[in-house]
Each structure stands twice: as C-alpha cells, then as structure tokens.
Amino acid sequence: MFYYKTIAELKDVKYIAKSFEFFNKKANQALVLKDSVKSAYYLELIAVGQFKIGFPYDSEATSIKALKLLNGVNKKTDLNAAKQRLANQLGMIYRRLENFDNAHRYYNEALSLNNGLKGKIAILTNIANLYADQEKYKEASLVLSKYYNEVLAFKDSEIKATFIDNLGYFGSKLKDKKAILNMNKALEIRSKLKDLSGLFSSYRHLSLYYLEQGNLTKATFYSQRAQDISNIINTPAYQLEALAVKLNLENNQDFKKYIALSKAEVSKKQLRENKFEAIKYDIANKQKLLEENIHQLELSVLENEKQRTYKWLYFIIGLFVIFISIFTFFFLQSRHRKEKLKEVYITEKRISKKVHDEVANDVYQVMTKLQINNTNKNEKLLDDLEDIYNKTRDISKASSAIDLSSNFDIILNDLFFNYKVNGITIITQGVKDVDWNQVSVIKRTTIYRVLQELMTNMSKHSQASLVSIVFNQDKRKIEIKYKDNGVGAQLNKLSGLENVDSRIRAIKGNITFETSLGEGFKVNILI
Amino acid sequence: MFKKVLIADDLGSINQGVSSILKDLKIKNIYKVQYCDDAYLKIKKAVFDKEPFDLVITDLSFQADYREQTLNSGNALIKVLKDEYPDLNIIAYSVDDRIEMIRGLNDVGLSAFVCKGRNGLIELSKAIKNVYEGKRYFSPKVASAFNDKSNLEIDAYDIKLLQNVSKGLSQDEISAIFKSSGVSPSSLSSIEKRLNKLKIQLNSKNTIHLIATSKDLGLI
Numbered sequence: 001m002f003y004y005k006t007i008a009e010l011k012d013v014k015y016i017a018k019s020f021e022f023f024n025k026k027a028n029q030a031l032v033l034k035d036s037v038k039s040a041y042y043l044e045l046i047a048v049g050q051f052k053i054g055f056p057y058d059s060e061a062t063s064i065k066a067l068k069l070l071n072g073v074n075k076k077t078d079l080n081a082a083k084q085r086l087a088n089q090l091g092m093i094y095r096r097l098e099n100f101d102n103a104h105r106y107y108n109e110a111l112s113l114n115n116g117l118k119g120k121i122a123i124l125t126n127i128a129n130l131y132a133d134q135e136k137y138k139e140a141s142l143v144l145s146k147y148y149n150e151v152l153a154f155k156d157s158e159i160k161a162t163f164i165d166n167l168g169y170f171g172s173k174l175k176d177k178k179a180i181l182n183m184n185k186a187l188e189i190r191s192k193l194k195d196l197s198g199l200f201s202s203y204r205h206l207s208l209y210y211l212e213q214g215n216l217t218k219a220t221f222y223s224q225r226a227q228d229i230s231n232i233i234n235t236p237a238y239q240l241e242a243l244a245v246k247l248n249l250e251n252n253q254d255f256k257k258y259i260a261l262s263k264a265e266v267s268k269k270q271l272r273e274n275k276f277e278a279i280k281y282d283i284a285n286k287q288k289l290l291e292e293n294i295h296q297l298e299l300s301v302l303e304n305e306k307q308r309t310y311k312w313l314y315f316i317i318g319l320f321v322i323f324i325s326i327f328t329f330f331f332l333q334s335r336h337r338k339e340k341l342k343e344v345y346i347t348e349k350r351i352s353k354k355v356h357d358e359v360a361n362d363v364y365q366v367m368t369k370l371q372i373n374n375t376n377k378n379e380k381l382l383d384d385l386e387d388i389y390n391k392t393r394d395i396s397k398a399s400s401a402i403d404l405s406s407n408f409d410i411i412l413n414d415l416f417f418n419y420k421v422n423g424i425t426i427i428t429q430g431v432k433d434v435d436w437n438q439v440s441v442i443k444r445t446t447i448y449r450v451l452q453e454l455m456t457n458m459s460k461h462s463q464a465s466l467v468s469i470v471f472n473q474d475k476r477k478i479e480i481k482y483k484d485n486g487v488g489a490q491l492n493k494l495s496g497l498e499n500v501d502s503r504i505r506a507i508k509g510n511i512t513f514e515t516s517l518g519e520g521f522k523v524n525i526l527i
Numbered sequence: 528m529f530k531k532v533l534i535a536d537d538l539g540s541i542n543q544g545v546s547s548i549l550k551d552l553k554i555k556n557i558y559k560v561q562y563c564d565d566a567y568l569k570i571k572k573a574v575f576d577k578e579p580f581d582l583v584i585t586d587l588s589f590q591a592d593y594r595e596q597t598l599n600s601g602n603a604l605i606k607v608l609k610d611e612y613p614d615l616n617i618i619a620y621s622v623d624d625r626i627e628m629i630r631g632l633n634d635v636g637l638s639a640f641v642c643k644g645r646n647g648l649i650e651l652s653k654a655i656k657n658v659y660e661g662k663r664y665f666s667p668k669v670a671s672a673f674n675d676k677s678n679l680e681i682d683a684y685d686i687k688l689l690q691n692v693s694k695g696l697s698q699d700e701i702s703a704i705f706k707s708s709g710v711s712p713s714s715l716s717s718i719e720k721r722l723n724k725l726k727i728q729l730n731s732k733n734t735i736h737l738i739a740t741s742k743d744l745g746l747i
Contacts, residue, residue: 360622368543393623406627427679
C-alpha cells in the first residue's frame with residue numbers, strides 16, 4: 001500500500017525505485033502462479049510510475065507487456081477496466097512521444113473499452129491534449145466542451161482539475177475570455193488536492209497564458225512556481241520543462257532557438273528510441289496474428305482432412321449399402337426362383353400321385369375285375385384298357401417323386417435302364433465321373449426330369465436303336481450330350497420338348513437341339 | 528403254402544383280385560388293411576400273440592385322406608418291417624415300376640416285386656410260389672435291371688480301345704501299344720474280352736458294326 005501511494009502520489013523519488021523493484025517481484029511471482037491478470041496489474045502500476053517520472057519508453061514497454069499478458073488471458077472475465085487503463089496509459093505515452101497516430105489509436109481503444117463517465121472524461125481529456133499538441137485547439141476544445149457541464153458536477157478530483165485546466169488553456173489559445181476563469185478554477189482544485197504534477201501543469205499553462213497576454217510579471221510568477229514544483233517532484237522532465245517555460249519568458253532569441261532545438265533533438269532521440277518498442281509490439285502483434293492464422297489454417301486443414309475422411313466414410317458406406325442391396329436383390333431373386341422351382345416340383349409330384357392313385361389304379365381295378373371274370377371275350381377290351389393304363393402310368397411316372405438319397409449315378413443308370421427295351425441300345429459315358437454331391441437337389445431333379453423326357457420322347461417317336469449320353473464336368477459346369485440314331489424331327493415341331501427347354505432355363509442352364517428329318521437327334525445341355 | 532397273409536392296399540377291389548389269387552393258392556387265413564399304420568400294428572400284434580404273418584403283400588402308393596398316418600407309403604412300411612422283422616416275407620405290388628425305386632427296396636431285402644399290369648395277377652401268383660420256395664421274384668419288366676450284369680457305362684479305356692480298332696490296328700498291335708504306354712489291362716485276352724463286352728453293350732454283330740455304331744454315336 002505504501003508503494004502504491006508512492007507511485008500514485010509521486011511524493012518521494014527515493015522510494016520509487018524500491019516500489020518498482022517490489023512490484024516487479026510481485027509481477028514475476030504472479031506470473032509463476034500463472035495469474036496473468038495480477039501480474040499485468042503490477043506491471044501497470046510500474047508503467048504509471050515510469051511515465052510519471054519521465055521515462056515514457058520504459059513505461060511504454062511495461063504497458064505493452066502488461067497488455068500482452070491481458071490479451072493472453074482466455075477467460076471472459078471483465079478485463080476491460082484494466083485494458084482500458086493500459087490503453088489510456090499508452091495513449092499518454094505516445095502523446096508524450098509525439099506519436100499522434102498511435103496515441104489516437106490507444107485513446108480510442110480506451111474510450112471504446114470504457115463505460116463510466118469519469119473514465120471517459122479522463123480519456124477525452126487526453127484526446128483533447130493530443131489535438132492541442134498538434135495545435136488543433138479548436139478540435140481539442142470541442143472534444144472537452146461537450147462534457148463541460150457534466151464535469152462541473154463532479155467532486156473535486158485530479159481528472160476534474162485537468163479537464164477544466166485544459167479547457168481553459170485551449171480557450172486561451174482560441175482567445176476565449178472565459179479561459180482564465182477555468183484555469184484558475186483548476187489551480188484552486190489542484191492546490192486543494194496537493195496534486196504536484198497537476199499544479200505544475202496549471203502554473204505552466206498560466207505562465208504561457210500571461211505571456212501571450214503580455215503580462216510578463218504574472219507569467220514570470222507562474223513560471224517560477226512551476227520551477228518550484230518541478231524541483232519538488234525532482235525529475236528531469238519536469239525540471240527541463242519548467243526551465244523551458246522560464247527561458248521562454250526572457251525575450252532572448254538565442255534562448256528561444258535553444259529551446260526549439262533541444263526540443264527537436266529530444267523528440268528525435270525519443271522517436272528513435274520509441275520506434276524500437278512500437279516495432280517490437282507491432283511484430284509481436286503480427287506474430288500473434290500469424291500464429292492465429294497458422295492455427296486457423298491448421299484447423300481448417302484438420303477440418304478438411306476430417307471432411308475428406310467423412311466423405312470417404314460416406315462413400316464407402318454408400319458403396320457398401322449398394323453392394324448389400326444388389327446382393328440381397330439377387331439373393332432374394334435366386335431364392336424366389338428356387339422356391340418357385342421347388343413349388344413346381346412339389347405340384348408335379350402331387351399331380352403325379354393323383355394320376356397314379358386315382359386314375360391308374362382305377363383302370364387297373366377294372367382290368368382286374370375283367371380278369372377275375374375270366375371271359376375270353378374281353379381280351380380286346382383288356383388290350384385297350386392296358387393301353388390306357390400304361391399311358392396313365394407314364395404320365396404319373398413322368399413327374400413322380402424321385403428319391404435322391406441314393407447315389408445319383410445309379411439313379412440315372414436305372415432311369416436309362418427303363419428304356420433299354422425293344423432292342424434299343426443305350427450307352428452312357430462319364431456318369432460316374434461327375435461329382436454329383438456338389439450338384440444341388442434342384443439341379444439334380446432337373447437333370448433327371450430332362451433326361452427322362454428326352455428318353456420318353458426317344459422311345460415314343462424316334463425309332464432309334466442307339467442312344468448315347470455323355471457327361472462332362474468342367475469345374476462347376478456340367479455338360480450333357482445326348483445323341484440318338486433315330487428318324488430325327490423338324491426343329492419347329494418340337495412341341496413335346498418345350499418342357500425340357502423351360503426346365504433348363506429355370507435353373508439358368510443352356511440347351512441346344514440339333515436335328516433334322518432322318519438325321520438323328522442331338523441335344524447339348526450345359527448346366 | 529403260407530398260412531397267414533396280410534394284404535395292404537387302399538383299394539378294396541384290388542384287394543379282391545389279390546384275395547382271389549390267394550384262394551386259388553389255397554391260402555385261407557387272409558387279412559386286409561387299407562392303411563400302412565394298420566398293417567404295421569396288425570403285424571406287431573400278431574407277433575405279440577405268437578401267431579405271426581407268413582407273408583405281407585403291399586401296394587406302394589397310398590392315397591392320403593383324413594387319417595393322419597405315420598407310415599404313408601408302402602416303401603416306408605417295408606423299411607420299418609424289414610428293420611424289425613428281417614425274416615418276414617414281403618411282396619411289393621405296384622403300378623410304379625421305376626427301377627431306381629425298386630433297387631432301393633431290393634437293398635432293404637424285399638422278397639418280390641410285382642408290376643401291376645395286364646399280367647399282374649399271374650405274376651403275383653408266381654411271386655408267391657417263388658417266395659414260398661425261398662426264392663426272390665421280380666416281374667420280367669424290371670428283372671432285366673437286376674439280372675443284366677452289363678453296365679450302360681463305357682469308360683475311357685473302352686474309348687481308347689475303340690479308337691485304336693477304328694484305326695485298323697490288330698488286337699496284337701493294340702496290346703503292344705497299351706503295354707508301351709502303360710495302359711492296363713494290356714494282355715491280348717483282356718482286350719478280346721473287352722471288345723466282346725462292347726459288342727454286347729452296343730448291340731453289334733461284329734467289330735465292323737461296333738466301330739460303325741461307335742462312330743454314329745460320336746463316341747470316337
């Protein structure tokens with residue numbers, strides 16, 4: 001608290017160095033504890049001190065350091081007040097360094113961060129000073145006079161005094177009659193507050209005012225007071241300024257020249273020195289911006305990468321879904337086909353059994369009755385009946401149930417045996433070489449039915465004496481070549497073999513017929 | 528002759544025909560059933576009563592009706608009976624004369640198979656007599672399949688043989704070629720035997736006819 005007062009009131013220069021040391025330690029401690037806000041606060045205090053004792057560029061460096069710390073804080077906590085103070089501080093520093101653009105920038109920033117009227121007034125005062133420094137007294141006066149009435153309502157304070165003093169001083173420059181009233185009022189407040197730097201400012205302004213008015217006595221008086229105050233403050237900046245005011249009163253061209261030159265020299269020096277910090281801050285800012293950009297870029301690259309990954313993922317999922325759909329479609333279609341085929345075979349079996357049980361048996365029953373009666377007169381009738389009986393039985397047989405439990409090559413062999421009558425020679429080749437266990441029940445049933453129909457057709461119509469059936473297995477395909485030496489047929493009159501064709505096509509097989517009258521009959525089947 | 532016979536057939540009139548044959552054969556103790564399940568139960572009970580059947584004559588196809596059946600075909604009945612009573616004589620009597628089906632029944636030990644047809648009853652009579660004498664009987668129409676030892680199938684060896692014959696080679700020359708190329712059998716006698724077998728299979732009068740037929744069938 002003592003150190004705070006030391007800086008705030010600038011009473012004893014001896015302790016200022018110690019105060020800096022103390023706050024610096026505090027700031028570092030806070031930094032170790034990762035408390036940027038606190039650290040920034042201590043740095044701010046140092047900056048204020050540095051500025052007050054006339055080290056503007058040191059103050060600038062410290063202020064910027066503090067501001068950076070605050071900008072590095074991510075929290076949404078209310079840092080506006082601190083930021084605004086620092087911005088204002090920087091504004092003042094730049095003003096002192098005659099870097100008007102930067103000064104304006106920081107003042108405006110401070111203004112935008114400030115909500116309180118008092119704070120606003122302080123900043124506005126500074127902005128007005130900035131105009132004044134550029135000898136734009138009209139603008140300066142305009143900035144202040146807007147708030148004049150509000151400020152008058154304030155309790156006496158440094159801010160109020162500075163506001164009024166400055167307004168008065170600007171007024172004096174604009175030859176405003178009321179200017180002196182304001183300046184005296186400010187002096188009164190400052191005396192009451194024992195505001196040393198304020199009093200210095202008042203005396204300086206008054207001295208300048210009276211010099212302009214031509215009242216050399218009063219001007220000298222106030223310049224002397226300003227020098228006294230500067231001696232109390234005991235800092236070179238104030239003392240130099242006081243001397244400058246005093247020398248200004250001496251109507252000596254050499255003095256005036258000296259002051260102008262020294263001021264120019266000082267500004268040049270300051271300009272050089274302050275460039276460093278400003279540039280540093282700019283660089284830091286740019287770096288920060290760059291880092292942010294890089295970070296943004298990385299984020300966007302990451303986002304792109306992510307999106308690309310998602311795109312791929314969606315693409316693959318889409319592809320997968322399509323594949324599954326196609327697969328399911330064909331699977332269902334195939335299953336449907338198989339079920340339909342099964343249904344067909346079941347229906348065939350049922351009809352076959354019906355024909356067998358209800359027609360063939362009935363015919364046989366009649367035949368038996370006639371035989372039991374044992375009358376030879378019935379022979380002709382019996383022949384006819386037998387013919388009907390055989391036909392019905394053949395119809396039944398053509399689609400009766402097949403027991404596929406035993407070896408299929410034996411089943412086929414027996415099937416062919418059924419037709420080895422009336423001097424017909426049947427030769428097979430390769431039946432045993434086919435791996436029938438790998439062939440589905442539906443395919444085996446189809447092969448059986450097709451060969452049965454071909455053989456029936458042969459025995460009924462072909463008058464063939466020789467039949468060969470050759471089997472070949474090539475990987476999963478089975479080739480069956482049927483050939484007989486019968487009378488053949490005209491291809492367009494193969495109506496009896498439509499069933500064969502449709503059966504083969506139902507299991508996606510291939511069948512070709514090759515025949516002409518007198519040329520025998522050839523069938524190639526590929527399943 | 529058989530003393531006690533069971534007839535299983537769902538058509539009464541056919542039963543009548545069969546029983547008239549049995550009467551001719553002086554078999555008096557005749558039982559008739561119209562369901563396979565009934566047949567099975569009757570046979571089981573007869574064994575239990577120590578008055579077993581000597582012979583069972585059964586149809587193969589039974590019409591399905593309102594009665595739920597465990598055994599719904601003669602084939603199933605024959606398999607069950609042969610499994611439990613291997614010595615029981617069973618004659619199948621059916622419209623269905625497919626050889627592959629009959630072969631299945633033959634394998635489980637069926638005594639006789641008679642095709643229902645013009646000569647069905649006469650053949651049945653013969654079958655009963657044969658079975659009584661301890662022989663088996665198959666209607667002439669299907670008998671060939673069991674008696675005919677010749678196979679329909681010809682193999683790669685046969686084809687090779689026919690190819691060489693068709694080139695005009697003598698049996699001696701073929702034998703020499705087979706020997707040198709490691710084809711077995713290669714002896715002169717086995718080649719001659721095989722050629723004779725092929726002549727029978729292809730229904731050929733001589734070697735020239737055999738080759739002509741083979742060519743016609745596209746075997747060579």
